[in-house]
Amino acid sequence: xxxxxxxxxxxxxxxxxxxxxxxxxxxxxxxxxxxxxxxxxxxxxxxxxxxxxxxxxxxxxxxxxxxxxxxxxxxxxxxxxxxxxxxxxxxxxxxxxxxxxxxxxxxxxxxxxxxxxxxxxxxxxxxxxxxxxxxxxxxxxxxxxxxxxxxxxxxxxxxxxxxxxxxxxxxxxxxxxxxxxxxxxxxxxxxxxxxxxxxxxxxxxxxxxxxxxxxxxxxxxxxxxxxxxxxxxxxxxxxxxxxxxxxxxxxxxxxxxxxxxxxxxxxxxxxxxxxxxxxxxxxxxxxxxxxxxxxxxxxxxxxxxxxxxxxxxxxxxxxxxxxxxxxxxxxxxxxxxxxxxxxxxxxxxxxxxxxxx
Ligand code: CP
Numbered sequence: 001x002x003x004x005x006x007x008x009x010x011x012x013x014x015x016x017x018x019x020x021x022x023x024x025x026x027x028x029x030x031x032x033x034x035x036x037x038x039x040x041x042x043x044x045x046x047x048x049x050x051x052x053x054x055x056x057x058x059x060x061x062x063x064x065x066x067x068x069x070x071x072x073x074x075x076x077x078x079x080x081x082x083x084x085x086x087x088x089x090x091x092x093x094x095x096x097x098x099x100x101x102x103x104x105x106x107x108x109x110x111x112x113x114x115x116x117x118x119x120x121x122x123x124x125x126x127x128x129x130x131x132x133x134x135x136x137x138x139x140x141x142x143x144x145x146x147x148x149x150x151x152x153x154x155x156x157x158x159x160x161x162x163x164x165x166x167x168x169x170x171x172x173x174x175x176x177x178x179x180x181x182x183x184x185x186x187x188x189x190x191x192x193x194x195x196x197x198x199x200x201x202x203x204x205x206x207x208x209x210x211x212x213x214x215x216x217x218x219x220x221x222x223x224x225x226x227x228x229x230x231x232x233x234x235x236x237x238x239x240x241x242x243x244x245x246x247x248x249x250x251x252x253x254x255x256x257x258x259x260x261x262x263x264x265x266x267x268x269x270x271x272x273x274x275x276x277x278x279x280x281x282x283x284x285x286x287x288x289x290x291x292x293x294x295x296x297x298x299x300x301x302x303x304x305x306x307x308x309x310x311x312x313x314x315x316x317x318x319x320x321x322x323x324x325x326x327x328x329x330x331x332x333x334x335x336x337x338x339x340x341x342x343x344x345x346x347x348x349x350x351x352x353x354x355x356x357x
Pocket of ligand 1: 076078079080081165174250308309310
C-alpha cells in the first residue's frame with residue numbers, strides 16, 4: 001500500500017503525504033474536511049451523552065474490548081496522555097504505555113523504526129508524542145510497510161498511528177478538540193463561520209496554534225489575529241497556507257489591540273522546552289501578551305477564552321476563579337477526552353453503532 005522508501009516519503013511535502021495517510025493514521029490537521037469535523041463533534045457529543053447512563057457506558061465499553069492500545073509518549077504530557085488513556089478505557093480497550101526512552105531498548109541503540117515494528121507486534125493502535133518532527137510519519141511508514149494488520153470493518157489495515165504531538169509542528173488531536181470547544185462556545189452565536197480568532201503567545205513554536213490554523217480552511221469568513229512579540233510570531237509556512245486558502249490574518253503584538261473585537265482568545269505559553277539553554281527557570285511572558293483579569297470586562301459577551309494548557313503566567317490567576325462562563329479552558333480539556341473517544345471510535349469504525357444507539 002505504500003510503494004516508496006522511507007527517505008523519499010519523508011522528503012515529500014506534507015500535502016503530498018496526505019493521500020497515503022488517508023484513514024490509516026492521524027498525523028496532520030490538514031487531513032480533515034468540514035464534514036469530518038462536524039462528524040467528529042457529533043460523535044463526541046453522542047458518546048458523552050451515552051456514557052451518562054449505565055447501559056450507554058456498557059455499550060461504549062464493549063465496543064473495543066478486543067483491542068489493545070499503546071500510548072508511546074516520550075515527551076512530557078498530562079492531558080493528552082491521560083485523556084487518550086481515559087478515552088481508551090471508555091471504549092473498553094486494554095492499554096499499555098511507554099513514556100521513557102531510557103527504559104526502552106532505544107537506550108541499547110534500537111532505531112525508532114525497529115521500536116515501532118516491535119510495538120505493532122503487540123497492539124492494535126499506537127498513540128504517540130515525540131520530540132522529533134518526523135517520528136509519527138516514520139511510525140506510519142513502518143506500520144504501512146510491516147506485514148502485521150488489524151481487521152477493521154472487515155478490511156485488513158495497518159496498525160493505526162495517532163500523533164499526540166509531533167515535535168513543534170503538529171498537534172492534530174488538540175486542534176480537533178479545540179474545534180469542538182469553539183463549536184460549543186458559539187452554539188448560540190452562529191457557529192465558527194465568520195468568527196475572529198486571536199491566537200496569543202509563542203506562535204512560532206506552538207504546535208497547537210499551528211494545527212488549529214490549518215483547520216481554519218474549513219470555515220467561511222474566519223479571520224485570524226496573531227498576537228505575539230516579533231520573536232514568537234507565526235511562521236511563514238502557516239501564513240502561506242492561510243494565503244493559499246484566502247484566510248485573512250493580522251499580526252499584532254498586544255492582546256489589548258483586539259480584546260474588544262475577538263470572538264475567541266486562544267492563549268499559549270512560551271514553549272521554552274525548545275530553547276537550547278536549560279536554566280531550570282521559565283522565562284516570564286511579555287506583559288503585552290498576558291491575559292489580565294481586567295480584560296474580562298472588555299471581551300465580547302459571546303467570546304470565549306481558551307488555552308490548550310499547561311499554562312504558567314500568561315493568564316492572571318484570578319481569571320481561573322472569576323466564575324465567568326466565557327473562560328472555557330477547563331472545559332476544553334474535558335472536551336479533549338470526548339473528542340478522543342470520537343477519534344478512536346471513528347478509526348475502528350464503531351461510530352455508526354454509537355450514533356444509532
Ligand atoms: N494540551 C496538551 O497537549 O497538554 P499536555 O502537554 O499536558 O498533553
